[in-house]
């Protein structure tokens with residue numbers, strides 16, 4: 001909602017649900033994503049087994065685990081950064097960043113049916129492009145940042 005302290009919009013059409021591949025972990029998102037980050041950092045590449053990982057950022061409280069909290073495993077990929085993934089199928093779902101306590105990150109690729117996480121198209125960007133796999137050419141017109149995006153102190 002525009003007048004909320006976190007300046008985030010509710011999702012049109014109501015909450016969305018998603019989960020891991022094996023179905024053990026299920027979550028619900030009730031806030032529109034404020035940012036979408038296609039992250040090319042080496043941690044995301046190794047942890048996701050993909051050329052880049054896509055993250056959606058929502059205000060903390062806009063995301064809740066509705067099933068399988070106990071199935072979630074946690075890996076501290078850097079000090080103050082905790083990646084949470086399904087211990088059964090290995091699907092990466094959430095990231096908690098201590099320096100950013102008002103927001104949660106989740107992987108919008110795990111939304112059921114490939115649902116749109118509700119962000120404005122101008123809020124989608126590539127980050128940590130300086131660490132990307134060299135052979136992967138970014139062919140879209142989205143903004144690119146060498147490291148962190150401006151919301152996290154980075155410069156273009």
Ligand SMILES: [Zn+2]
Nearest residue numbers: 020022086089
């Ligand atoms: Zn699973």
Ligand SMILES: [Zn+2]
Nearest residue numbers: 039040041044
């Ligand atoms: Zn990353």
